[in-house]
Amino acid sequence: MLRWARERASLAPAELAKRVGLVVRRVEAWEETGELKFEHLERLAEKTHTPVGYFFLPEPPATELTISDFRRVAGEGPQPPSPELIDTVNQCQLRQQWFREHLIAEGAEPLTWVGSANLDTAPVSIALAIRAALELDRRPLSMNWTEAVRSLYQRAEELGVLVVRNGVVGNNTHRKLRIEEFRGFALSDRYAPLVFINAVDSKAAQMFTLVHELCHLWLGQSAVSDGDPTTNVATERFCNAVAAETLAPASEFRAAWDPAFPLPELTARLARLFKVSTLVVLIRAREAGLLADDVFEAVYAAERDRVGEIDARGGGDGGDFYNTQNARLGGRFAAAVISSALEGRTPYTEAFRLLGFKSTATFDEYARKLGILP
Known part of the structure; x- marks a missing residue:
């Protein structure tokens, strides 16, 4: 399971070791013995984007997309999604x-x-x-x-x-x-x-x-x-x-x-x-x-x-955070969520989750950028 989590995140042992702040031998030892401290397991889960509970499964779970997968590599079937x-x-x-x-x-x-x-x-x-x-x-x-x-x-x-x-x-x-x-x-x-x-x-x-x-x-x-x-x-x-x-x-x-x-x-x-x-x-x-x-x-x-x-x-989509949100969220969607929250129809906690925001300050500033708040 430890090896599966690392490979699923497309990380070599040395790269994972760097992310968790340990020497590569520690990561290799984890995969050889299956033994590590819970605090290290939590850190590993965070860096590989894997729920902690997955590590206690007897075998890796199916990681399939919920939509049709038409990706192909060199004419072969679709590779496991990241x-x-x-x-x-x-x-x-x-x-x-x-x-x-x-x-x-x-x-x-x-x-x-x-x-x-x-x-x-x-x-x-x-x-x-x-x-x-x-x-x-x-x-x-x-x-x-x-x-x-x-x-x-x-x-x-x-x-x-x-x-x-x-x-x-x-x-x-x-x-x-x-x-x-x-x-x-x-x-x-x-x-x-x-x-x-x-x-x-x-x-x-x-x-x-x-x-x-x-x-x-x-x-x-x-x-x-x-x-x-x-x-x-x-x-x-x-x-x-x-x-x-x-x-x-x-x-x-x-x-x-x-x-x-x-x-x-x-x-x-x-x-x-x-x-x-x-x-x-x-x-x-x-x-x-x-x-x-x-x-x-x-x-x-x-x-x-x-x-x-x-x-x-690579290209990327950097730039001003709030301008970037229009692309990352879709302007119509973002405006609808913000208006719904301000009108009391959607809880702020759900609005933050939908928008990917963590603070009221970010929410309010984006609302101003969209012209929803003065």
């Missing part, structure tokens, strides 16, 4: 349930587009519906990446989606989310659909993930994805096709393709034009018959390695 992923999904489900009940109490109507399609629906049809809902045809071509991302998030929220972006678990900057594990997930609901975006990712990847997860909501699915554009999972390939057609429609893509430019320059130009990653551009080019398979394989592999190096450096 504590960070499990806690993030659970936290979002808790918030979604509260917001769902809040909306129903307020007399909200169910969203008819959630679950309105299935895998027999043509991807182009769903892409057209999403493009219309997000008003992508009205988006100025002069938009830069930051403006395009902000606009897409805003339109998704106006559509009724709780859009949550975070690169850590809650507000714990010591528990980072890894894009190698997942890029996003969707929690389907007719009243409070939610999309979570791993904010460590690049802007281009975040935009693609958002539309990919919106497709899951159109299908009425709750699922976690790793964003692999070459996945062999049928549902993921379907959602990738919808996302690609939504952001870079085939007809517009063909019209913009100009072989007079060197391929690297052309790829970068189209990525900026359609606000997608260069990897998506290359895949669209192959699908349209604009790149031969052998050329695609060589170029795609090199570009994937280049993008992977950029991803490895």
Whole structure:
């Protein structure tokens, strides 16, 4: 159980020893003998994000996600989810349930587009519906990446989606989310659909993930994805096709393709034009018959390695704490919880738990930032 807790947290013995403030030999001895002081067990539980009671089980418990897991690594089945992923999904489900009940109490109507399609629906049809809902045809071509991302998030929220972006678990900057594990997930609901975006990712990847997860909501699915554009999972390939057609429609893509430019320059130009990653551009080019398979394989592999190096450096979502909360919580959700608490309909203890706050001062300051308190 001690070894399971450490490995589940993706920690080597030396790293765990450093976190608990002891020499590595002590950690190794624990795992060899199963003997340690309770104060050390409590410290170990904290550092591995494991309930203390788990250590007294005869064998490790099942650590499965409560939603469909479409992640794949090298074509294999999904790897066991990390504590960070499990806690993030659970936290979002808790918030979604509260917001769902809040909306129903307020007399909200169910969203008819959630679950309105299935895998027999043509991807182009769903892409057209999403493009219309997000008003992508009205988006100025002069938009830069930051403006395009902000606009897409805003339109998704106006559509009724709780859009949550975070690169850590809650507000714990010591528990980072890894894009190698997942890029996003969707929690389907007719009243409070939610999309979570791993904010460590690049802007281009975040935009693609958002539309990919919106497709899951159109299908009425709750699922976690790793964003692999070459996945062999049928549902993921379907959602990738919808996302690609939504952001870079085939007809517009063909019209913009100009072989007079060197391929690297052309790829970068189209990525900026359609606000997608260069990897998506290359895949669209192959699908349209604009790149031969052998050329695609060589170029795609090199570009994937280049993008992977950029991803490895990480991005994050740092900055002003209160501004960051709008992304980490979703502005509509946060405003609803704060207003409900101030009106006496939600206990402050529950409001703090939902928001991830620990003090009244933080709660009041955020309420002022949102314009709810003077």
